[in-house]
Amino acid sequence: MTVTSQPAISLLDSVLQAEGTRTEMQVAVLKKAQDAATQQGEAMIRMLEESVPPVTGHGLDAYA
Numbered sequence: 001m002t003v004t005s006q007p008a009i010s011l012l013d014s015v016l017q018a019e020g021t022r023t024e025m026q027v028a029v030l031k032k033a034q035d036a037a038t039q040q041g042e043a044m045i046r047m048l049e050e051s052v053p054p055v056t057g058h059g060l061d062a063y064a
Contacts, residue, residue: 009017
């Protein structure tokens with residue numbers, strides 16, 4: 001039998017640690033998904049802005 005100065009981790013403590021780790025992993029995955037969605041949105045905006053021909057003159061011609 002080995003005697004240590006470390007207290008034994010109870011089953012409840014072990015379960016709580018595992019749940020905390022799982023929650024941290026889920027938050028990290030959600031953050032990655034959010035970052036990817038943000039990048040896709042920014043790319044879409046850039047694509048739309050680049051697809052519009054530049055405006056020449058002073059805007060719309062009211063007589064046209």
